[in-house]
Amino acid sequence: MTWWLTSHRYLVAVAVSLGCVALGALLGEARLLVPTASGGVPFGELPVFAVLPLLVPIVVGTALDGAERPPYVVSARRVYRYDVLFSATFVLIYAAASILVVMVWPELTATLPGLRNLVAFIGLQLVSGWWLPYRYQSSVPTIYVFAAATFGRADQGGVSAWAWPLESSATPTGFAFAVGLLAVGMMVSLHRGDRGRLRHW
Amino acid sequence: MRSFLRTHVAVWLLIPALVGVAAYYASFVDPQNYRGYWPAVASNSAIFLLFSCILASSSSAIEMSRLQRSGILDLPSTRTRLLVTLDRLWPSLVLAFLVQLLAFAMLSLGTWGVPGFTPIILWSSFVSVIAMHVALGAVLGRYLPMAAAVPLSLVASYSWLGFTWSVPFFPLRYLSGLEVVTCCRLDMQLDPLGPFVTVVFSLSLACILLALSVLRWRGRNAGGITTRVAFLALTTVAATSLCLFIARDLGAAPVMPRSQNEASCTETNPSVCLFPEQHGKRDPSQLIIKASDNLTRAGIEVPSTVRFSINASTSSTLNMAARPYMKPEEVLHSFTSAFLSPQLASYCGDADEHQSRLLVASVIQGWLLDRASVDIIEDPVSDPPTRVGIEQVEQLSPDGQALWVSTNLPRLTDCSISVLELPPS
Amino acid sequence: MIELQNCTFSYSRKRDVLQGFSLGIGGGRTVILGPNGAGKSTLLALMANALEPSSGRVVLDGTCDPHASKHDRAQFRRAVAWLPQQIYPFPSLTVREQVAYMGWLKGLSRSESWARSSSALDTVDLRENSDRPARGLSGGQLRRVGLAGALVHRASVILLDEPTAGLDPSQRNRFRELLLRIPDGTAVLVSTHQTEDVHDSYERTVLIDEGVILFDGTIDQFVQGTPQDMDMRDRVFRGYSRLIASEE
Numbered sequence: 117m118t119w120w121l122t123s124h125r126y127l128v129a130v131a132v133s134l135g136c137v138a139l140g141a142l143l144g145e146a147r148l149l150v151p152t153a154s155g156g157v158p159f160g161e162l163p164v165f166a167v168l169p170l171l172v173p174i175v176v177g178t179a180l181d182g183a184e185r186p187p188y189v190v191s192a193r194r195v196y197r198y199d200v201l202f203s204a205t206f207v208l209i210y211a212a213a214s215i216l217v218v219m220v221w222p223e224l225t226a227t228l229p230g231l232r233n234l235v236a237f238i239g240l241q242l243v244s245g246w247w248l249p250y251r252y253q254s255s256v257p258t259i260y261v262f263a264a265a266t267f268g269r270a271d272q273g274g275v276s277a278w279a280w281p282l283e284s285s286a287t288p289t290g291f292a293f294a295v296g297l298l299a300v301g302m303m304v305s306l307h308r309g310d311r312g313r314l315r316h317w
Numbered sequence: 318m319r320s321f322l323r324t325h326v327a328v329w330l331l332i333p334a335l336v337g338v339a340a341y342y343a344s345f346v347d348p349q350n351y352r353g354y355w356p357a358v359a360s361n362s363a364i365f366l367l368f369s370c371i372l373a374s375s376s377s378a379i380e381m382s383r384l385q386r387s388g389i390l391d392l393p394s395t396r397t398r399l400l401v402t403l404d405r406l407w408p409s410l411v412l413a414f415l416v417q418l419l420a421f422a423m424l425s426l427g428t429w430g431v432p433g434f435t436p437i438i439l440w441s442s443f444v445s446v447i448a449m450h451v452a453l454g455a456v457l458g459r460y461l462p463m464a465a466a467v468p469l470s471l472v473a474s475y476s477w478l479g480f481t482w483s484v485p486f487f488p489l490r491y492l493s494g495l496e497v498v499t500c501c502r503l504d505m506q507l508d509p510l511g512p513f514v515t516v517v518f519s520l521s522l523a524c525i526l527l528a529l530s531v532l533r534w535r536g537r538n539a540g541g542i543t544t545r546v547a548f549l550a551l552t553t554v555a556a557t558s559l560c561l562f563i564a565r566d567l568g569a570a571p572v573m574p575r576s577q578n579e580a581s582c583t584e585t586n587p588s589v590c591l592f593p594e595q596h597g598k599r600d601p602s603q604l605i606i607k608a609s610d611n612l613t614r615a616g617i618e619v620p621s622t623v624r625f626s627i628n629a630s631t632s633s634t635l636n637m638a639a640r641p642y643m644k645p646e647e648v649l650h651s652f653t654s655a656f657l658s659p660q661l662a663s664y665c666g667d668a669d670e671h672q673s674r675l676l677v678a679s680v681i682q683g684w685l686l687d688r689a690s691v692d693i694i695e696d697p698v699s700d701p702p703t704r705v706g707i708e709q710v711e712q713l714s715p716d717g718q719a720l721w722v723s724t725n726l727p728r729l730t731d732c733s734i735s736v737l738e739l740p741p742s
Numbered sequence: 743m744i745e746l747q748n749c750t751f752s753y754s755r756k757r758d759v760l761q762g763f764s765l766g767i768g769g770g771r772t773v774i775l776g777p778n779g780a781g782k783s784t785l786l787a788l789m790a791n792a793l794e795p796s797s798g799r800v801v802l803d804g805t806c807d808p809h810a811s812k813h814d815r816a817q818f819r820r821a822v823a824w825l826p827q828q829i830y831p832f833p834s835l836t837v838r839e840q841v842a843y844m845g846w847l848k849g850l851s852r853s854e855s856w857a858r859s860s861s862a863l864d865t866v867d868l869r870e871n872s873d874r875p876a877r878g879l880s881g882g883q884l885r886r887v888g889l890a891g892a893l894v895h896r897a898s899v900i901l902l903d904e905p906t907a908g909l910d911p912s913q914r915n916r917f918r919e920l921l922l923r924i925p926d927g928t929a930v931l932v933s934t935h936q937t938e939d940v941h942d943s944y945e946r947t948v949l950i951d952e953g954v955i956l957f958d959g960t961i962d963q964f965v966q967g968t969p970q971d972m973d974m975r976d977r978v979f980r981g982y983s984r985l986i987a988s989e990e
Binding site (some may be wrong): 146147148149150162167170174175177178180181182250251252253254255258259262263265266267 | 337340341344367371375461462463464465467468469471472475476478479482483
């Protein structure tokens with residue numbers, strides 16, 4: 117298992133996860149302003165807690181892709197289960213670090229929407245695994261965030277329901293959705309298993 | 318060539334990019350704000366750099382990653398690594414620019430036939446910005462695994478375009494290329510210095526990033542790598558500093574007043590000076606003259622010349638805001654608003670005093686609009702508080718009303734004298 | 743014995759790479775010869791259970807079908823080792839760790855795969871490089887690491903896809919010697935597009951082109967001439983000519 121973890125560069129992924137939690141806590145509610153066509157809806161805002169957690173699925177996807185060599189594809193062990201657990205582990209690490217931050221510094225509330233987003237991003241990534249190889253999976257939550265930032269602003273200045281990455285309030289419903297998406301993603305990936313992996317390699 | 322283009326990822330990403338452009342156009346673009354004025358059409362099309370740059374950076378990241386993985390760059394060749402790379406990346410540049418061009422074509426609907434042209438410097442800035450994003454994707458594709466390069470190219474492109482707007486330091490905005498979307502009203506024009514800064518910065522960064530993407534780190538020709546990297550870093554700092562220095566006096570938007578020499582004035586009373594885009598079907602001069610007659614009959618002195626300008630009106634010149642396509646109610650609203658100063662009322666004393674002055678300003682503007690609109694449009698004033706205020710003023714005699722308005726107009730921005738209150742209802 | 747039974751496979755809807763293809767490989771060394779695009783790599787990947795045929799099946803020892811159950815698939819994969827044409831080492835592992843990891847992936851325990859990796863590296867003459875990062879190896883060395891990975895779990899079938907591609911003549915000779923070190927009884931299938939790789943250490947030669955077997959016989963029969971049958975002779979000659987042309 118040590119070789120499995122080493123070939124999946126788990127230390128890099130752990131460092132990125134913890135770094136994202138720390139940086140997200142520091143940056144808080146900072147936002148990128150997105151200009152719009154003049155006269156249209158006022159400036160869009162892309163909060164940092166929507167962008168920063170993307171680094172985790174990117175690193176996880178890179179690690180999974182990098183470790184998926186031909187001997188892996190024809191492994192006698194069910195290593196694709198390990199891959200799904202690998203992704204889920206970083207949700208736990210991120211969650212533990214986020215909860216710790218909020219307990220110690222309760223004013224750093226932007227940590228929670230970041231956690232919600234991370235859970236949902238990993239879920240999206242796993243769902244996309246039905247069609248896409250590891251190489252392109254992390255592009256799915258990335259594209260989703262920027263589509264939400266560009267098109268997800270509601271008329272009254274709020275955020276549309278489907279543009280949940282931009283939502284700053286961390287409600288139980290939002291977390292339930294994210295956890296549900298993660299669960300669906302895990303089931304999809306486990307069901308797919310190792311079918312058709314070599315075509316993408 | 319055909320099979321190369323068929324396998325180039327930029328060809329495949331063209332479809333989603335165009336879908337994004339169409340969706341954005343349908344959702345957010347209001348043609349009223351730019352239609353009929355070519356500099357405004359071209360400037361507003363800059364917002365679609367969000368899509369063309371993402372196409373440019375993600376496709377070049379994928380192609381560069383493929384190139385790196387194939388080992389072609391390390392093979393002995395009569396061509397330089399730079400040429401081999403450019404040969405691979407040019408479709409990303411061309412197709413991203415095609416997206417930009419098609420976006421412009423969409424925005425230009427309704428403006429064809431209007432005199433004027435799009436500034437060449439603007440097109441140069443689009444090409445240079447796209448080139449920079451192609452080079453950005455190339456660097457990411459060269460040094461990162463594809464699984465990281467592709468999403469990070471999306472993040473980098475989008476964030477760079479958005480980040481520069483998030484900091485209150487205006488010169489920084491001119492580095493990204495989106496600052497031109499704020500241009501322009503009909504009486505304004507694009508300050509070429511803005512897009513010029515964008516061109517200088519983007520082309521410099523494109524060259525630097527491209528050089529970084531083809532750098533040979535090992536082998537016989539890899540000598541002086543530290544020197545090269547240091548040189549590239551210093552050039553980046555120098556280019557950024559130079560561009561920020563050039564843009565130091567530019568404000569939030571790269572616009573400047575349009576020369577009034579471009580306008581031709583009618584020989585009427587008042588004389589209405591129109592820009593070339595306002596002639597023909599869009600000519601508002603008759604409407605303005607009629608409104609002016611109405612106000613004169615109501616006892617208000619109208620300046621002898623009406624121009625379209627951002628400047629405050631004077632006793633001799635009424636400066637109106639303008640768009641090429643304005644409905645009659647919009648023309649009348651702009652005409653009557655021009656009698657007030659741009660800030661409506663000065664902040665004098667406390668918040669209550671300021672509110673009071675603003676209410677008077679609103680009633681004045683509403684009364685002027687009401688009088689100017691006689692025999693032109695019905696019920697021009699719909700705001701209830703303003704309507705109530707107008708009714709209070711109308712308790713005075715016609716001459717009294719005109720006197721109340723004329724006396725209060727200069728007092729709104731003069732804190733040394735208080736405004737005349739609304740007559741009691 | 744590993745057998746393809748009436749297998750069809752395509753990468754796109756336009757063209758089947760293999761159509762109704764059947765081939766059985768028993769103990770001993772077999773070389774599959776064919777020009778580029780003949781279907782050799784696809785054939786080996788199907789045998790390795792890296793690809794699934796759209797129809798037909800791949801069977802090991804007559805009964806073990808990897809698509810029948812998860813247990814059969816694990817058993818199949820434990821018995822079959824596959825060395826593809828492109829070798830990319832696992833990230834961050836040394837040479838010995840690469841070999842041991844490949845054994846672990848094939849179901850060996852950690853201790854067992856670690857213990858066997860040493861002797862596997864001895865067999866391929868890479869013992870002295872055990873602690874080097876695998877990324878630093880040359881193409882030929884990486885192929886030997888791959889072969890060591892196939893030997894560590896004592897596969898009964900070893901599939902080698904173009905193992906000598908890109909190697910100079912001395913390296914090719916060395917690889918020929920390594921093949922002889924593979925334990926007897928192991929079914930070894932080597933694919934190549936270079937006729938000079940065909941030598942007397944192979945008991946059987948199969949020539950394929952465009953997914954069709956044109957010749958299947960001993961090395962002597964292949965070298966001496968084509969079979970008596972006129973059609974077969976023309977097809978073999980045509981396939982052989984394409985092979986020569988692709989080498990040129």
